[in-house]
Amino acid sequence: MSIAHGTPRRATGRPQPSPRTPLRAVPARRPRTPRAPFVLLVVTVLAGGLVGLLLLNTSMQNGAFELAELEKKAQELQSRHAELALEVEQRSTPEAVAERAAALGMVPNTNPAFLRLPDGKIVGDPEPATRDSEAVSGVDGPSPVTVGDRG
């Protein structure tokens, strides 16, 4: 009996069913990542990049325009400044000042008095300036370019 209950005999002549693979728990099927969001992301990134690039470009162009505009404005203001500076220069030359003073009826005073501060003394013989002394004011008289042997 021990034989009958012993280990199965080999080569009994008929095919034996192959041993069953042990059963295992099938891992839960991972839900497949949907394709759509990824595509959307890529498209968004691409579009975003494109739009960003476009914006950057536009802003750069705008910047260039603004730069040109401001440069032009700076140029204009510089010209204006030069114009005004020239006018100031021309109006503040000794000649121009003397002429305007003379036009206002001012005459040079050839005999001024000096006040000496330490002792409060008046030095010099003050004389009222007269129109006669205008001869030495330099306002009238020939222009320096008209005199001498000009060769």
Next chain:
Amino acid sequence: MSAHRNRARFCFVVVATLLLVFAGRLIQIQGVDPNAYAAKALAASTELTVLHADRGQILDRDGEPLATSMDARAIIADPKQTAENAPAIARILASELDVDYFDAVDKLRREDSRFVYVAREVPSYQADRVLAKLSEADIRTGVDTERDAVRTYPGGTLGATLIGLVSGETGKGTSGLEGAFDDELSGVDGEASYGATVKGVRIPLARQTTKEPVPGADVVTTIDRDLQWYADKRLAAAVRKSRSDWGVAVTVDLQTMQVLQLSQLPTFDAQDRSTVTPAAMNNRAVQNVYEPGSVQKVVTMAALADAGLVTPTTRVKIPSELTLDGFTISDWWDHGRLRLTAAGVIAKSSNLGTIALAQQMDDDTFHDYLSKFGFGQQTGVGLSSESRGILSPADRWSAAQKATISFGQGISVTALQEVAAVAAIANGGRYEAPRLVTEVRQADGTTEQVEPAATREVVSPEAAKMVTTMMESVTDPDGSAYGVRIPGYRIAGKTGTAWRVNPDTGRYVRGENTVSFIGFAPAEKPRFLTYVVLDNPRGGGSGSGTAGPVFRDIMQQSLQRYGIAPSGARAPRTPLEW
């Protein structure tokens, strides 16, 4: 099966060949001569523009501009594009600028050129206006502007000869201070390069490099602009009235030997090139030599006083005339035998008295004194083409020449030499060369002081004092120039009426003189020295009557401007006769 493989092999060969070609080219470009190719590529797409450096200013002692640069433009045109609208463009140009209409039309239609200057040195604001008008009329095509700096001289004629000019073509200073300080005034040009398309259009944000121009330095002179203007006008009035060939007036501040004004006529208007003539460009104070005449007597006296041979009261017997080497020398007024003191010799300007006193000194010693006073040498004031004057060596003097040199004939000087010599007397015997420039201010803010030249003692302070006393007697009631006194001030001066040498023949011309007056004030504490020279006044003129009043007016202005109060002191009365 084999067809597949053949195709793959074929592709491989093609790709490999291509890669090989690329690799070869890469090695050629990168390995063999990388720089040449890089440079070529850069050059093809790089536009280069010169950035002009601004020329420095010439300033007066208070920083007021005497010469300055203004931003200006040149109007340029491409005739190929403008020919069609030439009349319309020219009309706008002629109405806005100082441009001749027909001239402009010609230029705008020129056939052989694609670049013409229609107008130059146009102030920027005017150029902008013109372009705006052209754009408005829609005929702007072919017209453009280009930077074209313009030098402006706000004072016009003010000190024009001294300040000088800048050449329109090269931008270099050609005369006066503009020429002498050209290196300092002109800066270093820079350049800008930027990426551009083949057509020359600038590529925004492409690489660009800029070498900033270094602006020129400002030159600070010693000139007082107001006093210079006044002296110019006053001298001009005198030159006109006396109908002189030329005139020079110089004022120096004796404390610093700075030239406050240097007026030279004839001159020009620096804003109007048509007034520029060779005679007007001549810096006569340093370039023109002439015989100084009696003004020189004070130098002779200083030498004699220093050698202990003369004091203001030294007695001199003066004959009516004197014959030396066959030349008869007399005084400017007829007199019999005279008894004058040395002060009287100066006060009355006696040639014979000066000769008599100068005979006590030997030729070499006298020559040495003259050299020490700076005659025969440049003053080194800094203007170009300065003359040394003519002082012949003592061993070549005849008896007559020594005699005439003692009263200022037979010696030729420049006005600035005479100023420096007499200033030495005013400054107690100490010689210091006059100065025109004090400072060079670099654009970066650093300043370079122009150091004054070394001083030297020429005569003793006592000798200088004695000569000052003698010179004060010139403006005495009995002196030769009573008319030049200024109320309240003590004036030491000397007149000069020299025979004039005709520059062509080298001979004196009867009736032609060079008249002058030199003087300083206040005599007790000298502050200013003024020298006035008028050459060849018609009718002869005189030092006291022709040059004297100019001296008086300029001196009065100087004293007033610098607040020198009159002392009210009286000049010591020195006996003139005995």
